[in-house]
Amino acid sequence: MSAIRVKRRPRSSSAPGIGFYISATVLVLLSIAPILWVLKMSLIPRAELFASPPTFLPQDFTLSSYSTVFSDPTFIRGLFNSALIAGVSTLACLLLGAPAAYAFARLRFRFRTFLMTGILALAFFPAVAVIAPLFLEFKALDLLNTYWAVIITDTVFVLPLTVWILTAFFRQLPRDLEDAAKVDGATTLQAFRHVILPLAAPGVATAAIIAFIVTWNEFLFANTFLFDSDHWPATVVIPNFATTHTVEYGAQAAAALVITVPIALVVLAFQRRIVQGLTAGALKG
Amino acid sequence: MNGGTGTADNRRGAGAAERRTARWMVSPAILLIVAVAFFPVAYSVYLSLHDASITSVGGWVGFDNYAQLFRDSKFTGALLNTAVFTAVSVTIELVLGLTIALGLNQAFRGRGAVRTAVLLPWAFPVVVSALMWRLMLQDQVGIVSYLVQSLGLADSPILSDRTSLLIAAILVDVWKTTPFMALLLLAGLQTVPKDVIEAAKVDGAGALRRLFSITLPLLKPTILVALLFRTLEAWGVYDLFWVMADRQLDSLSTYTFEGVRVSQLNFAPGTAAAVFTFFAALAIALVFIKLLGARTAEER
Numbered sequence: 322m323s324a325i326r327v328k329r330r331p332r333s334s335s336a337p338g339i340g341f342y343i344s345a346t347v348l349v350l351l352s353i354a355p356i357l358w359v360l361k362m363s364l365i366p367r368a369e370l371f372a373s374p375p376t377f378l379p380q381d382f383t384l385s386s387y388s389t390v391f392s393d394p395t396f397i398r399g400l401f402n403s404a405l406i407a408g409v410s411t412l413a414c415l416l417l418g419a420p421a422a423y424a425f426a427r428l429r430f431r432f433r434t435f436l437m438t439g440i441l442a443l444a445f446f447p448a449v450a451v452i453a454p455l456f457l458e459f460k461a462l463d464l465l466n467t468y469w470a471v472i473i474t475d476t477v478f479v480l481p482l483t484v485w486i487l488t489a490f491f492r493q494l495p496r497d498l499e500d501a502a503k504v505d506g507a508t509t510l511q512a513f514r515h516v517i518l519p520l521a522a523p524g525v526a527t528a529a530i531i532a533f534i535v536t537w538n539e540f541l542f543a544n545t546f547l548f549d550s551d552h553w554p555a556t557v558v559i560p561n562f563a564t565t566h567t568v569e570y571g572a573q574a575a576a577a578l579v580i581t582v583p584i585a586l587v588v589l590a591f592q593r594r595i596v597q598g599l600t601a602g603a604l605k606g
Numbered sequence: 607m608n609g610g611t612g613t614a615d616n617r618r619g620a621g622a623a624e625r626r627t628a629r630w631m632v633s634p635a636i637l638l639i640v641a642v643a644f645f646p647v648a649y650s651v652y653l654s655l656h657d658a659s660i661t662s663v664g665g666w667v668g669f670d671n672y673a674q675l676f677r678d679s680k681f682t683g684a685l686l687n688t689a690v691f692t693a694v695s696v697t698i699e700l701v702l703g704l705t706i707a708l709g710l711n712q713a714f715r716g717r718g719a720v721r722t723a724v725l726l727p728w729a730f731p732v733v734v735s736a737l738m739w740r741l742m743l744q745d746q747v748g749i750v751s752y753l754v755q756s757l758g759l760a761d762s763p764i765l766s767d768r769t770s771l772l773i774a775a776i777l778v779d780v781w782k783t784t785p786f787m788a789l790l791l792l793a794g795l796q797t798v799p800k801d802v803i804e805a806a807k808v809d810g811a812g813a814l815r816r817l818f819s820i821t822l823p824l825l826k827p828t829i830l831v832a833l834l835f836r837t838l839e840a841w842g843v844y845d846l847f848w849v850m851a852d853r854q855l856d857s858l859s860t861y862t863f864e865g866v867r868v869s870q871l872n873f874a875p876g877t878a879a880a881v882f883t884f885f886a887a888l889a890i891a892l893v894f895i896k897l898l899g900a901r902t903a904e905e906r
Binding site for chain 2 (some may be wrong): 335341342344345348349351352353355356358359362370371373374375389417418420421423424425428429430431433439440442443444445446447448449450451452453454455456457458473474476477480483508509510513517518534536537540541544545555556559563570573574576577579580584585587588589592593595596599600
């Protein structure tokens, strides 16, 4: 990790000009303008929402859209389900992914490249290719319409990304430390648990953050395997909310923003780490 | 690349134990992936060759399901939509992303703020961006509809016309993923050695010459990896079409979903569509990996 940070320092000697700052500002505005506009839609009263021509700055404020959202029990339940599904999947991903990533990064065993390629290939699977057979399998196992169906599929489909990120992080750690631990009589597993994992904590945190974002946003599996609003995560509740509140555009806008708040906070807090995690793997080619 | 050959003796002694530990560390992940991803794909292929339904596998029908698929104009439409969506959105994202990355490849104040701002659209659930843009494209209250109509670009409601829906879907995808592309490419740019570029400058190479003769060739592996990721992600597009177009616009994935999950009478053709989507994705991936392999071999 520190290696990346050091690399970033020495850059172009000349300070960026005014044209540069203008284009950076345009870029930022293009990214967040739609978000701000929807925020505005969620805060203005109905009459202003339907005004033509539209008002560019809000003239009037109301929180009624938000009270519509929060008085809908399905919606609260959806947020809870999302947190549960994303939380458990993230944890499972780390428990399965960290040991595998360590083995790929450090140990020698037969079929290593083959297995690693197999896991990474999964990142390119169109998820839709597995829904029909999994529907039948989950039906046979009585797992349809349970959290497990979605937790299992989410975990498996986020694993490649987790393994990729963690392998990249483990490879950056100095090898001498484990070797020293092994000379002192530690087994490979002990060296992994007591030496490598604590050192790789930032990398593990990065993988966890990215896995959480991806599973929080998952829609296809949840929409396929869960049939009732008791189990739906927020991503499935949202389109259904929009269908039942067809013309309440303000409430739809509020709903869209509310489910994104947790993710937005994570991004704000960890932007540097997220970028490092996402690019660490990609640069290995 | 891991260096450290000094401990080779040590390692050879512990070789068998190490292999055993490695097996234990890798197998849970591998077994789960095989059970939940690789086996189901194989099972999909099997189902697609049968007269399958949600309750039974049915009799062997060979390639009938595939033949039926290509006679279905809904499927060929979905295929065309997906191909156009993938090709156009990924091309725009690459060009824009590269431009942004080249522009941002310098130290400047407010770097963190820019990074956060461009990460936000990426981190938003697709479902949410789809809904947000549907609101903005909406005929009665949508700001985009209002602007488009007052500029005289279109007179019919955007959300009721398939072509404009597809254009809108491409634009939403560009909004959502260009920043991500730019960040990946920016990280690649930062590994391009500065002294090579300085040397070229001293030798009198112009900015464009430096870009096309040094920066882009060195960046090619990163570009290919980013393209591979984005192309396959776009190929599987589902959430965006399903929510933004309110089921009026088909992609390969929404077509499969409808067959398999919604109107279960179409279960068998649905599995055929899933298998087709899968093998097409595999073919795309192989082309990129071939390009990537050729590239790296050339460099070494």
